[in-house]
Amino acid sequence: MFYRLSGVYHTSYATERALWPVPSDRWQVGIVLALAIAAPFVLPSLYLTSYVLPWIVWSAAALSLTLLMGIAGQLHFGFAAVMAIGAYTSIHLTRAGLPFELALLGAGLAAASIGCVFGAAALRVKGLYLVIATLAMQYLVDWFIINVPAISGGAQATLQTPDVSLLLVPLGSDTANYYAALLWTVLVTVLVLNIKRTSFGRALVAIRDKDYAAAVIGVDIFRYKLLAFFTSSFLGGVTGAFLAFAYYEAVTPEQFSFDVSIQLVAMVLVGGLGSVIGAYLGAAFVLLLPIVLTHVVASLAESGHLPVSSSLMAHIPLMAYGALIIGFLLYEPLGLAKIHDNVRKYFLVWPFRHTQS
Amino acid sequence: MDPAYFVELFINGALTGLMYSLAALGIVLIYKSAGVPNLAQGAMIMLSGYLVVLFTSGAGLPLYLSIPLAAAAMFGFGLLAERLLLRRMVGQPIIMIVMLTLGLEIFLRGLVPGVLGAAPQSLDIGIGLAPIIVHGIFINRAYLVGGGVAVVMIAAALLFFRTHLGTRLRAVSDSHVSSWSVGISVERAIGISWGLAGMSALAAGTLWGSVQGVDWTLSALLFPALAVVILGGLDSVWGVLAGGLAVGILGSVVPGFVDPLVGGSTRDVVTSLIILLTILMRPYGMFGREDIERV
Numbered sequence: 001m002f003y004r005l006s007g008v009y010h011t012s013y014a015t016e017r018a019l020w021p022v023p024s025d026r027w028q029v030g031i032v033l034a035l036a037i038a039a040p041f042v043l044p045s046l047y048l049t050s051y052v053l054p055w056i057v058w059s060a061a062a063l064s065l066t067l068l069m070g071i072a073g074q075l076h077f078g079f080a081a082v083m084a085i086g087a088y089t090s091i092h093l094t095r096a097g098l099p100f101e102l103a104l105l106g107a108g109l110a111a112a113s114i115g116c117v118f119g120a121a122a123l124r125v126k127g128l129y130l131v132i133a134t135l136a137m138q139y140l141v142d143w144f145i146i147n148v149p150a151i152s153g154g155a156q157a158t159l160q161t162p163d164v165s166l167l168l169v170p171l172g173s174d175t176a177n178y179y180a181a182l183l184w185t186v187l188v189t190v191l192v193l194n195i196k197r198t199s200f201g202r203a204l205v206a207i208r209d210k211d212y213a214a215a216v217i218g219v220d221i222f223r224y225k226l227l228a229f230f231t232s233s234f235l236g237g238v239t240g241a242f243l244a245f246a247y248y249e250a251v252t253p254e255q256f257s258f259d260v261s262i263q264l265v266a267m268v269l270v271g272g273l274g275s276v277i278g279a280y281l282g283a284a285f286v287l288l289l290p291i292v293l294t295h296v297v298a299s300l301a302e303s304g305h306l307p308v309s310s311s312l313m314a315h316i317p318l319m320a321y322g323a324l325i326i327g328f329l330l331y332e333p334l335g336l337a338k339i340h341d342n343v344r345k346y347f348l349v350w351p352f353r354h355t356q357s
Numbered sequence: 358m359d360p361a362y363f364v365e366l367f368i369n370g371a372l373t374g375l376m377y378s379l380a381a382l383g384i385v386l387i388y389k390s391a392g393v394p395n396l397a398q399g400a401m402i403m404l405s406g407y408l409v410v411l412f413t414s415g416a417g418l419p420l421y422l423s424i425p426l427a428a429a430a431m432f433g434f435g436l437l438a439e440r441l442l443l444r445r446m447v448g449q450p451i452i453m454i455v456m457l458t459l460g461l462e463i464f465l466r467g468l469v470p471g472v473l474g475a476a477p478q479s480l481d482i483g484i485g486l487a488p489i490i491v492h493g494i495f496i497n498r499a500y501l502v503g504g505g506v507a508v509v510m511i512a513a514a515l516l517f518f519r520t521h522l523g524t525r526l527r528a529v530s531d532s533h534v535s536s537w538s539v540g541i542s543v544e545r546a547i548g549i550s551w552g553l554a555g556m557s558a559l560a561a562g563t564l565w566g567s568v569q570g571v572d573w574t575l576s577a578l579l580f581p582a583l584a585v586v587i588l589g590g591l592d593s594v595w596g597v598l599a600g601g602l603a604v605g606i607l608g609s610v611v612p613g614f615v616d617p618l619v620g621g622s623t624r625d626v627v628t629s630l631i632i633l634l635t636i637l638m639r640p641y642g643m644f645g646r647e648d649i650e651r652v
Contacts, residue, residue, distance in 0.1 A: 075452055121633070125640045127451045128394045128591075132583055136632035139580070143626050147619060262459065269456055315471030322464025329457045330445055 005348060019193055022348075036182055040175045049174050053181055055284050057243050060185040062267040062279035063192050064235035069265070070274025071192075071201060072228035073208025074122045075131045078138030079236055079264045082118070084256030085141065086111040086237025087244035088151055091159050091251060100164035100171070100245070104238050111237020112230045114141070119229030123222060126211070138258050146253045158252045161245050177246040184242050188235055193276055195231075204228050266321065270328050272335025281336035289324060290317035365494045366613040367606055372497065374585075374605015375504035376568075378597045380561040380578045381585035382510060383554030389518075389592045390526040390550035393443060394451075396458040399579025400465035401555055405431050405562035406571040407473045410480050420482060424563065428556050435555030439548040447533075462576065470573045477570040482563060503564040507601070510560055514594045517553075526550055530592065581608070584628045588635050590645020599643055604631055 008023065010016040020026045039052055065079050086107040093103035121133035145152050153159050164171055166180050195201040203224045206214035215221050244251045263286060271282020294316050301313070332338060380402055387395040408430055412423030442461065446454050484502050488495040517523045529536045529546040536543050565575055584604045589596025612623045641647045 069452075075455075121636060125636055128455060129587075129636050129640050131452075131455055132587060132632055133636045135583075136629040136636075139625050139629040140633070143623075143629075262463070265456065266460075269452075273452075311475045312471040314475070315467040318467030319464055319471060320467075322460045322462070322467060325456060325460030326442065326464060329453055329460065330442065333449065333453060 017197070033186075040178055045174050048178060051288065053174075053178050053247055055280075055287055056178070056181045056185045057239065057247050058264075058267065058283040058287055059280045060181070060188045060239045060242070061236060061264055062271065062283045063185075063188045063276065064232050064239055065264050066268045066271070066274055066276075066279050067192050067195065067235065068228055068232035069268055070272075071196065071208065072204040072225070072232075074119070074225065074228060075127070076118065076134050076232075077131050077261050077265060078118060078134040078141070078258075080256040080258070080260035081138040081141035082111050082115050082233045082236040083240030083243065083260075084145055084251075084253070085114050086240030087251050087256065088145060088159075089237070090241035091161055091244060092151075094162050094164050100166050103164075104241050107241040108234040108238040111240065112234040115229050115233020115236070116226055118233070119226050122225050122229065135258070135261075138261055142253060142257065145256075152253055158250050160250045161248075164245065171245060172249075181242055181246045184238065188239070189276060191235070192279075200224075200227070263321075266325050270324060270335055272337030275335065275337035277340055278335050278337030281340065285336060286321065286324065290320040293317070293320045361493060362613070363610065365496075366610045368494065369497055369500060370606040370609025371602055372500035372504040372605070373609060374601040374603065375507035375598075376500060376561070376564060376601075377578070377581045377585050377605055378601025379503065379507040379510060379557065379564065381582040381589075381597050381601060382507075382514060382594075383557040383561075384582060384586045385589075385592065385594060385597050386514065386550050386554045386557060387547075388586070389594075390530045391439075391443070391547040392530065393446075393454055393547075394458065394591070395551075395554060396455060396579065396583075397438070397461040397465065398554065398558060398582060399576035400462040400469070401431070401434070401558035402562040402565065402578055403571075403573060403575040404434065404465055404469050405555070405559040406480065406566035406575050407469050407562075409559070409563050409566065410478050410571050411473060413480070414478070424559070427563075428559050431555035431559045432552035433555075435551035435553070436548045439544075439551040443547070443551070444544060462579070466573055466576050475572065477572040477574075480563065480566040480571050482567045484567060499564070499568045503568070506560055506564060508598075510557060511594060511598050514557075514597075518594065522549070580625070581628055584632050586642070587632050588642055590642030592646055593642065593644035596642055596644035604628065607631065 005022065008021065010021070015021065020029060036056075040048055043052065061079070061083060065076060068074050068076050068079075089110040090100075090103045090107035093106045094100055098106070118134055118137050121137070122130055125133065149157075166176075166183075169176050169179075171177055171180055196205070203214070203219045206217065206219050207221055207224055207228075211221050211225075214224075240256070243255075248255060267282040267286045268279065269282070270285050271278030271280070294313065297316055298313065328335060380398065383398045383401065384395050387393055405427055408427040409423055412418045412426050413420060416423070418426070438461065442457060443454070446457055484499045489498055489501065490496070518527055525536070525541050526546050526549070528539070528541055529543050533543050536546070561578065562571075562575060565578060569575070581604055585597060585600040587600075588603055589598070589600025608624045608627050611627045615623050635642060
């Protein structure tokens with residue numbers, strides 16, 4: 001129906017290797033992009049700033065992490081710390097008078113260089129040990145940020161973001177913030193989509209599948225593991241800066257705590273490891289489902305259909321979120337991306353579902 | 358440097374460390390037989406603390422009844438967790454299993470305080486609050502009892518791995534396929550190890566609950582427990598003892614001298630550094646067995 005494959009003939013290698021060889025996929029991407037651009041004019045500002053904007057920014061974060069975890073296969077449970085480094089660096093650089101564009105670059109580089117230190121652990125260990133090593137580094141970075149007043153501005157301090165402008169447009173209004181975040185997310189999306197098609201991406205995939213085997217066929221695993229951490233942390237750092245400037249408009253260490261790292265990993269896993277559309281779907285699911293569920297239960301409780309205590313209400317997001325992780329791992333380990341793919345494949349040949357797609 | 362201050366920090370640190378070992382024992386029990394890293398141990402400790410409070414103050418049972426009851430409940434919880442969650446994950450990549458246990462941790466962290474009350478509840482197990490004073494050195498009585506229980510539990514675990522059942526569990530940890538071929542029920546063995554981990558969580562939950570009260574913060578014991586098992590070796594019961602002592606002593610002595618200088622809680626930093634340095638220098642810990650990986 002929507003996806004008709006008929007009439008799609010590849011007469012050159014270039015068309016077959018295109019990002020979206022099926023025309024209807026191209027149409028869909030175009031429509032989604034158009035909707036995203038039109039969103040500030042269509043949606044009420046409350047929805048824009050409290051749902052769409054965080055979704056966009058967290059999608060960029062999930063994309064940065066999926067590059068590392070899904071494509072390169074390096075587990076990272078301290079990604080919030082990397083984003084925190086980016087956020088704090090960008091704030092201090094803009095406060096020092098640098099233009100925002102340069103501050104973003106600095107944020108990315110600072111996050112990337114410290115991210116490579118995280119990567120140093122990956123050169124030595126993998127799997128569970130890498131998980132715990134990155135987790136320990138998250139605690140260390142948190143502690144440094146909180147306890148060095150020059151970074152955090154003192155204990156319990158909140159740093160307001162200064163007024164900046166990106167590409168001559170001053171940030172601060174809802175629309176400008178949204179477009180800045182959208183611009184960055186589209187950039188990251190295009191980058192991650194294309195990385196899989198480069199020699200760099202193929203080297204990372206080889207390392208993910210088996211690093212010794214990759215070394216045997218001539219992939220320099222030392223270099224590529226570090227490069228994977230560098231690239232992903234760079235993107236994560238800049239995303240952290242966008243998160244601070246476009247969404248929170250202030251930073252505190254709690255915004256980048258260990259729980260946030262877990263949330264990011266959950267986004268990547270729920271969405272589907274290594275999948276671009278999965279990063280978007282996962283971010284939406286992990287961000288919105290607890291909110292939606294709390295609203296539903298709250299309205300049920302108010303109407304008297306469901307007796308719930310306030311203490312239970314307060315814990316619903318946490319429960320939803322743990323249940324989400326468990327449920328997806330048990331029933332759809334490949335995540336929302338796989339569900340999307342199933343639906344797409346079904347419609348690709350609809351109504352002839354017994355044909356091979 | 359005041360030697361008495363040092364000795365006090367050292368002794369109390371060692372006792373705290375033994376209580377960390379108690380929290381860490383469950384992780385080792387499961388890893389040793391199932392090869393699964395159990396990141397839900399923190400939440401299991403919290404759950405067992407809540408259960409003991411529920412049986413004593415909630416149902417009004419005496420302590421000597423409620424602890425066996427909670428032990429049975431935790432054993433059942435362990436069996437259930439294995440049957441419903443972990444058994445489906447056999448053969449999956451490690452990230453899936455790590456995330457599953459972490460998901461369980463998060464879920465319980467929401468469910469248990471949500472249902473049983475988030476406010477800290479006190480758990481009195483009849484240990485006095487007055488410290489024991491030896492030559493002017495203050496020793497926390499609860500930590501002393503906890504350390505004693507930890508030593509007993511670790512000794513029991515060591516002996517257990519020499520019994521018939523324990524030998525079967527060790528065989529399962531060596532190779533699932535070989536164990537099946539000689540007629541060991543791998544599923545049941547792993548289930549039992551989860552049950553035992555639940556019971557060791559009960560010991561940790563009761564003792565830590567009596568020290569710091571029962572609320573969600575009990576599950577934060579996961580972090581020092583991870584440091585203990587990483588330092589000691591994920592599959593070594595001796596490692597739990599040694600790792601616990603090391604983490605406890607370093608986590609008490611170093612902050613005792615460094616905290617006044619930097620004005621911050623350095624205990625987590627020491628724990629993180631222990632984890633990091635162990636992983637970078639000797640990933641398999643002091644007593645852990647090194648895995649040989651084949652392509």
